[in-house]
Amino acid sequence: MDQLDRQIVAALQHNARESTTKIAARLGVARTTVHERITRMESRGVIAGYSVVLREPQDESKVQVVVLLEVQQKETTRIVKRLEAYPEIKLCLSINGEYDLLLSAEAPRIEDLDILVDEVGAIPGILRTNTFVVFGRRIDRT
Known part of the structure; x- marks a missing residue:
């Protein structure tokens, strides 16, 4: 994982539902770059899954x-x-x-x-x- 991968993972950890378009805009890269890197990290097992975090009442x-x-x-x-x-x-x-x-x-x-x-x-x-x-x-x- 390079610096861009780490930034993408941090963005997903903050909000896994955020669009690749918004992540790309914030990081200053193309949407396809973000999409391809997420797909690669998923296939390599770096990203093992996504979950829902419930807020405490x-x-x-x-x-x-x-x-x-x-x-x-x-x-x-x-x-x-x-x-x-x-x-x-x-x-x-x-x-x-x-x-x-x-x-x-x-x-x-x-x-x-x-x-x-x-x-x-x-x-x-x-x-x-x-x-x-x-x-x-x-x-x-x-």
Whole structure:
């Protein structure tokens, strides 16, 4: 992928229904160039598909936290299985460095997340946690 491909993908991530004509005009290239590049990226599997993202209803705003976990390595699989039971946990990533896992969790109230973090921290094999409250999203391509 070159710079133009990355710009096309970014445009599609922002609005996958935007016309190739509008994307081309914004990027200063021909519509056929955008169309051909999208087709090529789809056939190569770079673009795997398109989806619909539903907006959260305004009355259901949620608080989000990021939690770093240091775990006993031999317990990682068992811990991840336990974490799957919490619907508030939306993402669990294995990371390198001082911590081993990164969790993203959300709930309607900060108090709910306080309870979640306490429960997660009490799971055998978790050595320590570090929690951050998310104030806002600067870039969100999910």
